[in-house]
Amino acid sequence: MGVNNMDKLIITCAPVGAETMKSDNPHQPYGPEEIALAAIAAVRSGASIIHLHVREDDGTPSQSPTLFAETIRHIKAEVDCIVQISTGGAVSATEEERLLPIRELIPSPEMASLTMGTCNFGDGVFWNPLGLIKRFLAEFQRHGIKPELEIFELGHLDNALRLLKEGALAGPQHCDFVLGVPGAMAATPANLLQLVSRMPAGSTWTVAGIGKAELLLGTIAIAIGGHVRVGFEDNVFYRKGELALSNAQLVERMKRIAAELNRPVATPAEARAILKLLKSQGSY
Numbered sequence: 133m134g135v136n137n138m139d140k141l142i143i144t145c146a147p148v149g150a151e152t153m154k155s156d157n158p159h160q161p162y163g164p165e166e167i168a169l170a171a172i173a174a175v176r177s178g179a180s181i182i183h184l185h186v187r188e189d190d191g192t193p194s195q196s197p198t199l200f201a202e203t204i205r206h207i208k209a210e211v212d213c214i215v216q217i218s219t220g221g222a223v224s225a226t227e228e229e230r231l232l233p234i235r236e237l238i239p240s241p242e243m244a245s246l247t248m249g250t251c252n253f254g255d256g257v258f259w260n261p262l263g264l265i266k267r268f269l270a271e272f273q274r275h276g277i278k279p280e281l282e283i284f285e286l287g288h289l290d291n292a293l294r295l296l297k298e299g300a301l302a303g304p305q306h307c308d309f310v311l312g313v314p315g316a317m318a319a320t321p322a323n324l325l326q327l328v329s330r331m332p333a334g335s336t337w338t339v340a341g342i343g344k345a346e347l348l349l350g351t352i353a354i355a356i357g358g359h360v361r362v363g364f365e366d367n368v369f370y371r372k373g374e375l376a377l378s379n380a381q382l383v384e385r386m387k388r389i390a391a392e393l394n395r396p397v398a399t400p401a402e403a404r405a406i407l408k409l410l411k412s413q414g415s416y
């Protein structure tokens with residue numbers, strides 16, 4: 133794809149995951165208010181998607197629909213953005229817990245993450261057999277939610293291709309290549325290029341490099357027509373030995389690199405068009 137016909141760049145910010153704590157970076161947000169403030173600043177800096185996990189005020193990861201609703205309400209009161217809720221949660225979360233926000237949030241979110249297979253995840257196992265994926269997909273379809281297909285391993289892309297062939301997935305898909313999780317696919321340019329080369333026509337992709345790979349793989353994605361994810365879920369450093377001051381700081385760096393590489397960032401409305409999102413958002 134030539135530089136001139138690339139889409140505008142969608143920056144996703146994942147301001148908090150289920151793993152990193154304030155002991156890893158004191159600027160790590162906990163609780164609905166802190167997480168929403170981090171998300172709002174990220175959107176004002178150029179992010180158009182917020183990949184959202186929620187935490188209790190003490191930092192405990194949660195899939196509580198109440199916490200999701202409160203966090204989203206704070207965010208949407210200040211900025212427009214695509215909220216993409218996590219159905220991955222923490223590796224300790226049960227299948228039922230992971231599905232709770234999909235089933236109970238009113239209105240349903242525009243997007244949610246959906247991991248395409250099981251993999252090692254640090255010392256744990258992130259459990260996503262095909263039966264679970266299909267059950268989750270049925271719920272996504274019931275609520276009109278577009279999945280972002282989370283790909284941590286090469287075989288996860290094969291699962292996605294298989295679901296497309298079977299018709300369980302239909303239409304243009306959006307993949308997120310999460311590379312560098314300890315125990316899963318390494319965050320190398322060669323691995324990213326291999327995944328990209330096997331994407332179905334008409335689909336879009338983003339990359340979430342873990343740790344220092346966030347910058348390298350994000351820059352490659354900008355250069356070759358992909359999209360990027362940054363944020364404390366994946367990386368709490370600005371550079372080696374220097375903690376990031378905020379999620380917004382990581383977004384701003386990607387926006388600067390994108391400007392140099394002639395990829396202006398997409399507004400939320402432009403991101404909705406690029407991703408072919410249909411749902412318009414009601415109020416929380």
Ligand code: KMH
Binds near residue numbers: 223247
């Ligand atoms: N926290 C990981 C076990 C997702 O958000 O969908 C899973 C995860 C993926 O973060």
Ligand code: ZN
Binds near residue numbers: 185220
């Ligand atoms: Zn996540």
